[in-house]
Amino acid sequence: TLAEHQQIHDFLVELALRAGQMMLDANPSAATSGSKKNSVDLVTDTDKSIEKMVLTNLKYKYPNYDLLGEESYIPGRKLSDVPTFICDPIDGTINFVHGVPVCNTPDSCGFCKEKQEKLTDYAQQNVCISLALVINKIPVIGVVYNPFQNRLFTAIKGKGAYLNRTERLPLRDRNEPLPGLNKALVAIEWGSERKGNNWDVRTKTMVKLASQGGSMCHSVRCQGSAALDMCGVAAGFLDIFWEGGCWAWDVAAGWCILTEAGGIVADANPGNWKPSVEGRRYLAVRSAPPGDQIAVVEELWDTMEGRFE
Numbered sequence: 001t002l003a004e005h006q007q008i009h010d011f012l013v014e015l016a017l018r019a020g021q022m023m024l025d026a027n028p029s030a031a032t033s034g035s036k037k038n039s040v041d042l043v044t045d046t047d048k049s050i051e052k053m054v055l056t057n058l059k060y061k062y063p064n065y066d067l068l069g070e071e072s073y074i075p076g077r078k079l080s081d082v083p084t085f086i087c088d089p090i091d092g093t094i095n096f097v098h099g100v101p102v103c104n105t106p107d108s109c110g111f112c113k114e115k116q117e118k119l120t121d122y123a124q125q126n127v128c129i130s131l132a133l134v135i136n137k138i139p140v141i142g143v144v145y146n147p148f149q150n151r152l153f154t155a156i157k158g159k160g161a162y163l164n165r166t167e168r169l170p171l172r173d174r175n176e177p178l179p180g181l182n183k184a185l186v187a188i189e190w191g192s193e194r195k196g197n198n199w200d201v202r203t204k205t206m207v208k209l210a211s212q213g214g215s216m217c218h219s220v221r222c223q224g225s226a227a228l229d230m231c232g233v234a235a236g237f238l239d240i241f242w243e244g245g246c247w248a249w250d251v252a253a254g255w256c257i258l259t260e261a262g263g264i265v266a267d268a269n270p271g272n273w274k275p276s277v278e279g280r281r282y283l284a285v286r287s288a289p290p291g292d293q294i295a296v297v298e299e300l301w302d303t304m305e306g307r308f309e
């Protein structure tokens, strides 16, 4: 019921805030971080300790629910129809270990000054925790928290999406036209698979999207966090997110937030309007008149060079 969902949402927010403090207190470094599949698939002790904290708490409070976490994922596991919490303890681990500031002038920026006490430690980064509840594989609660920017994106299915609890998403007119790719800002990520068919599709399409003679969109952004890309599309900072290769934990929470903000999610591959949360291919479009959303999805599909496997 909605009341139960509200309670779960509040608990996920509590865990996200706790995790955020763990990120702020950590002292990660690119040199000491570990890697998983390959040398660009990074993990830190903070990823592991946040996941442990979150999953232990959820298991204690909701013993009948399933748990899926990025760091404890067993390859090949599929989601069941049982309500499942999905946790990405740190999305944007590469930004986290390099300490990439989003703000170019943190010392003089009013927003940074207001939000952070220790600017050098806390220079805003594009990093977050992403927590979702999915039921029958549909995301019904999403919580994405970036502690460096103090931005909390949340949604409960049927109850709208919010920034910092009070600002309703999107942050622009829900019906603002999206006239085509040539007026769009598109988020894409490099991902951790750096060769093969999917790499070719990604890079060739990226070039075509940006180039004159192709779609010549306003620009392509690679910000380092798929979850924050989805939230950026939900807010309307970004128009589109297109990705083949990330995982359910990267997008499940953002998916709920985006759809509650009037956005849509299709498959990154042409032709499929009913993508799956664990399908690893996503094309997210911000709120806009439905005709515009459909047209822009079709335009992006037409621009693609090949298909993701």
Ligand code: IPD
Pocket: 042, 070, 088, 090, 091, 092, 093, 094, 189, 190, 191, 192, 223, 224, 225, 226, 227, 245, 246, 247, 250
């Ligand atoms: C990664 C980020 C990145 C995307 C990768 C993800 P992580 O998540 O979302 O933007 O390109 O595919 O794995 O490893 O930082 O949790």
